[in-house]
């Protein structure tokens with residue numbers, strides 16, 4: 062009976078979101094009267110026009126669009142001096158996870174229930190402008206399934222690079238993994254199994270791995286053409302970078318020596334600063350949002366606080382990680398936006414705000430959410446910047462995020478693969494925040 066109810070819910074859910082995308086049904090879409098932040102590192106381009114053809118950016122030019130009479134299949138959108146930038150990426154997500162989980166939903170949650178929550182999380186992220194996600198540890202290959210569903214166009218969702226479950230030794234991630242892969246042969250097999258099941262990135266819980274296991278994981282993933290990353294802290298981080306890993310997650314207590322080696326070797330870094338908050342930083346952010354008129358919703362503010370407090374660290378530790386981020390950026394390490402917790406949209410924004418509060422420039426922060434992500438994932442030739450010939454994954458804002466990073470919240474339109482996303486379509490009668498199970 063319980064199963065039947067779950068499948069009924071799934072079908073209902075499928076029908077409900079069918080209409081989420083609003084296809085413009087035009088061969089060409091002209092976005093005019095806009096400013097472009099292309100995220101190549103170039104300056105803001107003012108008073109621009111962009112022409113989309115199908116799913117691509119066909120042309121970018123200066124000035125307002127001048128219509129010609131022979132253009133029957135053209136939709137012209139006046140962006141009213143809005144700001145066009147590449148769609149955002151959240152590079153550290155666990156789509157079905159809950160942190161915190163005050164109602165203990167995760168303890169005995171079924172796969173269909175986790176799958177539905179994961180899909181809604183990803184789709185909510187798209188409506189916030191996150192046209193790309195990297196999943197770095199997920200149960201039951203739920204991330205792989207949603208990636209394929211979105212790619213096939215069955216639902217409107219972001220592009221996903223999916224890891225499936227992290228590769229871990231037994232007792233990895235401080236005992237979280239009860240039964241993992243031990244020894245070189247098992248580690249190689251674990252990487253190959255994920256590849257076989259459709260994963261297109263590999264995540265390691267490497268802290269508890271021995272040196273030969275780390276090297277085997279990296280060699281095997283690279284032989285299959287997969288990039289890999291690891292949850293790590295020192296001294297694990299240094300040896301991972303030395304062994305040729307592509308990216309580091311968290312990098313707790315990362316050393317200056319490691320930062321220098323990452324800069325030299327081109328290793329990417331997802332610092333997940335919002336996993337290292339203290340009460341002072343949370344209050345600072347909330348007061349900034351209130352000053353902008355964006356913090357009025359008491360419920361959302363209180364749940365934001367709750368999520369963040371779940372990961373609270375000492376003020377000294379929080380400060381150390383922020384200084385490490387700044388040092389990494391100054392040393393030339395390519396950094397990435399990753400939120401760890403869900404919802405992936407709101408927490409992705411918060412991570413971007415934390416970058417700027419840590420002393421990183423707004424432009425570098427925007428590139429950490431766009432260009433750098435595409436580069437790490439090997440798709441920079443198609444995505445990650447606003448340039449002619451690239452796929453039209455775009456975020457359009459009312460206000461300039463280079464003036465205040467919190468303007469990243471002033472979403473006007475989102476395009477994924479040339480299609481305009483309906484930002485208003487509700488999930489149901491519940492709010493997205495109901496997922497958390499409101500604290501009593």
Ligand SMILES: [Zn+2]
Nearest residue numbers: 153155197401
């Ligand atoms: Zn994580």
